[in-house]
Amino acid sequence: MSSSCDPQHAPAGDVGAALMAIDSRLKGVHDGRTETDPEQRQLINQFTASLGPKGADDLLDGACTLIFMFMKWLREAHEAQDKDVIEYVVPSLVATMRMMRKSVRPEAIPTMAGLLVAAGTGLSPSLWRKQYGHWTAEEMTPLEATALLLAEHINRLTNDPDFATRMVTEALSRATGD
Known part of the structure; x- marks a missing residue:
C-alpha cells in the first residue's frame, strides 16, 4: 500500500543549494567557527532573499531530500549491523539539538524528531x-x-570529514548522468 508520504511523490527541491549550505556550515565547524561571521551571514541573507517564494520552497525541499538521503544511508548501515536507525540515531540527535539552545528552540525539536523518524522509516520528510x-x-x-x-x-561514522557531502554529490552526478 502506497503512502501519501512516499518519497516518489515528493519534490526533490534544490538539493545542490541545500548541500552547499550544509557543506559550508560543516567546514565552518571544522575550522573552529561556531558562529557564522557577519559577512557570510549577510551573503546567506542576500542569497535567501533573492530566491523568492518558489526558490525558498525548493531549498526547503532540498534540505528535506538531504535528510532523507542521510537517514537512508544510516538506515542501511545500521541494518547491516542488525541495528535500528531510529533507536541508535534519533535519540542522539535529539539530545544534541536540546543542547543547541541558541539555534534550536525546544518547541521545534518534536518536529525535527518527527522528520528523522519519517525519513528513517522510508517516508518523505517534506x-x-x-x-x-x-x-x-x-x-x-x-x-x-x-x-x-x-x-x-x-x-x-565513516571517519571521513567529507563523506556525507561526497555521497550526495556522487548521487546527484549519477542522477544527472542517467
Whole structure:
C-alpha cells in the first residue's frame, strides 16, 4: 500500500543549494567557527532573499531530500549491523539539538524528531511535514541543524570529514548522468 508520504511523490527541491549550505556550515565547524561571521551571514541573507517564494520552497525541499538521503544511508548501515536507525540515531540527535539552545528552540525539536523518524522509516520528510501545514520561520534553523547533524554523524561514522557531502554529490552526478 502506497503512502501519501512516499518519497516518489515528493519534490526533490534544490538539493545542490541545500548541500552547499550544509557543506559550508560543516567546514565552518571544522575550522573552529561556531558562529557564522557577519559577512557570510549577510551573503546567506542576500542569497535567501533573492530566491523568492518558489526558490525558498525548493531549498526547503532540498534540505528535506538531504535528510532523507542521510537517514537512508544510516538506515542501511545500521541494518547491516542488525541495528535500528531510529533507536541508535534519533535519540542522539535529539539530545544534541536540546543542547543547541541558541539555534534550536525546544518547541521545534518534536518536529525535527518527527522528520528523522519519517525519513528513517522510508517516508518523505517534506511530505510528512506538509501534512501539518506550512513551514514556519522558527523551523528554518532547526531544519538546517538537523541536516548538519546528520551529515556530521555520517562523517564521524565513516571517519571521513567529507563523506556525507561526497555521497550526495556522487548521487546527484549519477542522477544527472542517467
